[in-house]
Amino acid sequence: MNLDLGSIQKCLQAKMVGSEWKLLAAVPSTNAALRALAQAGAPEGTVLLAEEQTAGHGRLGRPWFSPPGVNLYASVLFRPAIPPREVPGFAFVSSLALTDAIRAEGLAPAIKWPNDVLVDTRKVAGSLAECASSGPRADWVIVGVGVNVNVTRAALRAALGAAGSAAGSLGEAAGRAIDRNAFAAAFLGSLDRWAATHAAEGPEPLLEAWRDRDILTGRRVEVRGEGEPWTGRVLGVDHEGYLVLREARGARRRVFTGEVRVAD
Numbered sequence: 726m727n728l729d730l731g732s733i734q735k736c737l738q739a740k741m742v743g744s745e746w747k748l749l750a751a752v753p754s755t756n757a758a759l760r761a762l763a764q765a766g767a768p769e770g771t772v773l774l775a776e777e778q779t780a781g782h783g784r785l786g787r788p789w790f791s792p793p794g795v796n797l798y799a800s801v802l803f804r805p806a807i808p809p810r811e812v813p814g815f816a817f818v819s820s821l822a823l824t825d826a827i828r829a830e831g832l833a834p835a836i837k838w839p840n841d842v843l844v845d846t847r848k849v850a851g852s853l854a855e856c857a858s859s860g861p862r863a864d865w866v867i868v869g870v871g872v873n874v875n876v877t878r879a880a881l882r883a884a885l886g887a888a889g890s891a892a893g894s895l896g897e898a899a900g901r902a903i904d905r906n907a908f909a910a911a912f913l914g915s916l917d918r919w920a921a922t923h924a925a926e927g928p929e930p931l932l933e934a935w936r937d938r939d940i941l942t943g944r945r946v947e948v949r950g951e952g953e954p955w956t957g958r959v960l961g962v963d964h965e966g967y968l969v970l971r972e973a974r975g976a977r978r979r980v981f982t983g984e985v986r987v988a989d
Contacts (some may be wrong), residue, residue, distance in 0.1 A: 727794065728774055736910035739917035743799055744770030751793065753780035755800035755870040757822060763857070763865045771803040772913065778894060781871055789851065789871045790884045796876055796894075799911055800869035803920060809858045812866055813966030813981065814837070814928045816854035817935045819868045822915035823850050824938050829911050831987050832898050835940040838959075838968050838985060842895055844941070846965070847893030849873045870912070874903050941985070946970070951982025 730746050737743055745768055752775040759773040774882045775798045778791030780807065791798055805815055820836045827844065828836040835843050842850040850872040857864045862886045873881070873894035882889035922930050941959045946969070948955055956969030957978060967979040 726905065728776060728797075728909065730774075732906040733910045733913070736907055736914075738910075738914045740921065741770040742917035742920070743772055743827055744914050745772070746769050747771070749771045749773070749775045751775060751777040751779055754778055754869075755798050756779075756825065756855060756867050759800040759867050759869070760855070763867060766856050767802055769865075770804060770917075771802040771934055773800045773954055774798065774909070778871070785873060790881065790892075791836055791871060792875075792880060792884070792978060794873045795905075796916075797870065797872040797912070799909065799912070800867055801913070803866045805863060805866060805924065806900060807863055808861055809856060809863050810965055811928065812854060812856045812863055814932065814964055815866060815923055815966075816840075816852070816868060817928075817931045817966065818916055818919040818923060819852035819854065819870055820864060821874065821919050822912050823852065824869060825915040826908055826911040830899055830903060830908070831894060832939070834896065836935065838939065838941050838962065839966065844893060844895065844898045844940070847898075848891055849893050849895055849898070868916070871911075874908060874928070876986045903966040921985070932962065933962060941968070941987070944987055947986045947988045948980055948983050949986070952979075 730748050755773050755859055756776050765783035778798050780854045781789040781791040781806055800871045806942045807815055820840055824834040832844050837843055840852045841848050852870045854868050856866045874895040876894045878897055942961045945956060945958050959968045963969055967981050970978050
């Protein structure tokens with residue numbers, strides 16, 4: 726079944742998300758397409774959906790396999806009254822909303838910092854946030870998600886090679902096809918509620934919920950980025966969305982970029 730705005734809007738319960746809509750057959754990247762609209766003055770709550778991404782990517786510029794007609798590729802525009810340094814913490818709205826929508830399908834998702842959502846240890850979704858600012862507060866924040874809804878394991882392995890063994894889909898985990906329109910509405914409705922919570926109460930409720938769904942706290946991990954890889958024990962995340970670790974010698978370090986792999 727194709728994505729259908731009427732079906733999504735009929736199921737959607739939201740006050741701000743969905744102020745404007747755009748559904749495209751194919752686009753290089755939903756984030757890039759929405760970025761152009763944001764720069765042109767699109768209102769907060771604008772949603773851009775695509776059936777296919779031809780150049781979708783996630784964190785660290787890694788490509789996101791985005792075949793047509795089976796998954797969810799969506800970006801949403803926000804204009805929160807926050808400084809740029811708080812954007813990473815605000816961006817937790819996406820993984821929280823994803824896990825809410827996945828739980829509604831009867832599955833048990835978990836979050837791996839900063840933006841991976843796993844079901845049965847396989848990555849089924851990821852999110853990517855970007856922002857622009859011209860002063861002390863963000864002009865806009867775009868939150869984009871890619872969700873493996875009904876893509877098959879065979880298609881993932883054919884496209885991703887060995888990395889495909891670490892990927893999964895909601896349909897595969899549930900043992901049935903997932904209604905993409907209903908899932909999109911559930912995700913967008915939850916996204917609206919978490920954004921409203923952030924606006925009313927600040928980042929703490931989001932951080933508390935995120936920590937309950939996090940799978941890295943307490944684990945020993947290896948961090949790869951600039952320079953030599955290093956290991957540490959994850960203490961959690963702070964209010965700005967940084968991962969906080971304790972090295973073997975006891976020093977605390979905050980991580981914002983780089984790749985984190987479980988080492989125990």
